[in-house]
Amino acid sequence: MFCPLVWLCSAGSLPSPMPPIILPPTPCAANSTSLPAGDAIPHRNRKPTTRRQRCRISVTTASSSSALSAAPALIANAPTPRAFSALFKAASSSSPSHSLGAQLHAQAVVRGFLGDGDNTILSTAILNFYASCREPDLARQVFDRMARRNAVTWNALIKGYAQAGRRDEALALFRCMRRHDRVAPDKYTFPALLSGIGRNRGGVCVQELGGAVHAQVVKSGLDKDPFVGASLVSMYAATGALEDVKAVFDDVDTLDPVVWSSMISAYVNCKEEEAALLTFYKMLCQDIKPRQFVYSSLFAICGSMSMLEMGRQVHAHSLKNITDKDAAMTNALLTMYSDCGCIDDAWRVFNSNDVVDVISYNSMILALGQHARPKEAVELFKRMKFSGLIPDEVTLLNLLSAFNHAGLIHEGLHLFDSMLDMEGIKPTYQHYACVIDMLARSGEIEESMKTIKEMPFEAETSLWRIVLGACSKHGDIETGIKIAEMLFEMEPYEPTNYILLGNICARLGRWTEAEKVRSLMEKRGIDGDDAFSWIEMGQTTHRFGVDDRSHPISEEIYRNLDRLIGSIKAAGYVPDTSFATHSTEKDRREESLRYHCEKLAFAFGDLASPSGDTLRIMKNLRVCGDCHSAYKYFSLVTGRKIVLRDNHRFHHFYNGACSCVDYW
DNA sequence: GTAGGGTTAG
Numbered sequence: 185m186f187c188p189l190v191w192l193c194s195a196g197s198l199p200s201p202m203p204p205i206i207l208p209p210t211p212c213a214a215n216s217t218s219l220p221a222g223d224a225i226p227h228r229n230r231k232p233t234t235r236r237q238r239c240r241i242s243v244t245t246a247s248s249s250s251a252l253s254a255a256p257a258l259i260a261n262a263p264t265p266r267a268f269s270a271l272f273k274a275a276s277s278s279s280p281s282h283s284l285g286a287q288l289h290a291q292a293v294v295r296g297f298l299g300d301g302d303n304t305i306l307s308t309a310i311l312n313f314y315a316s317c318r319e320p321d322l323a324r325q326v327f328d329r330m331a332r333r334n335a336v337t338w339n340a341l342i343k344g345y346a347q348a349g350r351r352d353e354a355l356a357l358f359r360c361m362r363r364h365d366r367v368a369p370d371k372y373t374f375p376a377l378l379s380g381i382g383r384n385r386g387g388v389c390v391q392e393l394g395g396a397v398h399a400q401v402v403k404s405g406l407d408k409d410p411f412v413g414a415s416l417v418s419m420y421a422a423t424g425a426l427e428d429v430k431a432v433f434d435d436v437d438t439l440d441p442v443v444w445s446s447m448i449s450a451y452v453n454c455k456e457e458e459a460a461l462l463t464f465y466k467m468l469c470q471d472i473k474p475r476q477f478v479y480s481s482l483f484a485i486c487g488s489m490s491m492l493e494m495g496r497q498v499h500a501h502s503l504k505n506i507t508d509k510d511a512a513m514t515n516a517l518l519t520m521y522s523d524c525g526c527i528d529d530a531w532r533v534f535n536s537n538d539v540v541d542v543i544s545y546n547s548m549i550l551a552l553g554q555h556a557r558p559k560e561a562v563e564l565f566k567r568m569k570f571s572g573l574i575p576d577e578v579t580l581l582n583l584l585s586a587f588n589h590a591g592l593i594h595e596g597l598h599l600f601d602s603m604l605d606m607e608g609i610k611p612t613y614q615h616y617a618c619v620i621d622m623l624a625r626s627g628e629i630e631e632s633m634k635t636i637k638e639m640p641f642e643a644e645t646s647l648w649r650i651v652l653g654a655c656s657k658h659g660d661i662e663t664g665i666k667i668a669e670m671l672f673e674m675e676p677y678e679p680t681n682y683i684l685l686g687n688i689c690a691r692l693g694r695w696t697e698a699e700k701v702r703s704l705m706e707k708r709g710i711d712g713d714d715a716f717s718w719i720e721m722g723q724t725t726h727r728f729g730v731d732d733r734s735h736p737i738s739e740e741i742y743r744n745l746d747r748l749i750g751s752i753k754a755a756g757y758v759p760d761t762s763f764a765t766h767s768t769e770k771d772r773r774e775e776s777l778r779y780h781c782e783k784l785a786f787a788f789g790d791l792a793s794p795s796g797d798t799l800r801i802m803k804n805l806r807v808c809g810d811c812h813s814a815y816k817y818f819s820l821v822t823g824r825k826i827v828l829r830d831n832h833r834f835h836h837f838y839n840g841a842c843s844c845v846d847y848w
Numbered sequence: 849g850t851a852g853g854g855t856t857a858g
Contacts (some may be wrong), residue, residue: 308852339853519856708852
């Protein structure tokens, strides 16, 4: 039987070393700061950067850190191993640039700082730099060349592998450190190791492994340490073991803010938003000052639940308590405003942010795409490159998605076709999925099917479902049936597949087939997801279902909705009964559309807020086509702006039109 | 100016 405890304690052999790297003498002048010629320094399998690009990287990265901006002068005037160690530390801290580190590494080699003698501290700093760049194999090359290693060295390498998702190598190193170098695990080792265990959810025995590491923590007498506790909390949260999370939290020194911050994130990960907010209040009651991480988690909650008022309060609270800027917190704040429908506030956060990194740009480009502002997304992408930051695969995915939301097929396909040559980034599965979505959504169903067949990845069911949705939109019943049959085989209990096929039939007026799909669903005991819409009024969020009469002022809401429907009909609105899903007579179909949840939420918001106020409404599913049309007229007859967030994107309605230009 | 803990975009 598998015994993780024995396995962890057993003395394995050190994983086989990489071939040693050759660090040749270079012709570089001693006081120069440019990169020496040749591949002396570990490099990734990436398109080599040009000399011009290398210069640009070092200048811009240096500007983000005062320590780094002083690098050239420091190297020229006081080139000591200590100075280099400090520079590597600075280079590892935020958005580490591989090429900058390689230049520094080259300089250290040129000056003979990595030759004979005691260079453990400098080598560890270099190793840690490569680990921070998510390049554990390069860190390993440095490790293998070191004459002496201590706990800091081992911990840095373990963390490098763990955070790159290479759990088994991190564990192998953990098992070896004591035997190989007589280095015992310390309070830094466990957070390093644990950071990679929960992350790797696909692996076997994650729970047992986590438990085994936890047992080692107890054995080492480190179970009261707040950082070890915080990493245990995160690990258990990543595996969904909320009871274990609580047990660890109760056990550690809870006066330390680190543990509280981890606990709040844990609740967020486990979708226990209310518990997370409650933990925040408890933390404040105990006079523990929140740090940036806590605010990041709280912003994520407010954003995901579209709680704008709460989000504003948390923002104000953070302004009072946090003086030093933090990129992650600011990015979370930006995303919170965007998720609450306030794209202009997101812009303000972005523009006032003086710690902008790649994630800031990625977040803002994503937000602009979701809010149907592709021109601004493109401008921002250009600004990002001009500033010297290198776009990554997420940047291009977000830009592609912005084109997709706006129906800019030509631009999207051009970006997709040129991304490898222009940006040096190979399309991943997600890029393909986005392009296939784009093709299918625009009616190019055949082309999207062809791309699925040709792409170097296996299509997941969610991608087939996207194409099925497009078949529904464009009335391609033959292809729709083929895909649906395949999906019924692959995941017979997924309600969306049945609903999408039923919708295709219903939209084409093929009611008998639509009923067949519905009865098949019933026969198999499958319930579809109920549709809900939410609207926030002051401190309260009001939720509406379809035909929902549970609200305390339900009668008034229905009266207001009937009045509004009368007004919009007079203005030209015609109910689109093709969105009705039952084969009843025309009047009944019209009736079934009238009290959709998003219409009820608007009718309530219109009653409960001063005229002219913007209404922000959230729906858990895709907005219905008839409601989309009704919302355009609502904005016309009431003069209100309406921001509707569905499960896919944002719609901004104003003066009878929607920002999505009816393409969604 | 000598190296190492928890989290955040998609």
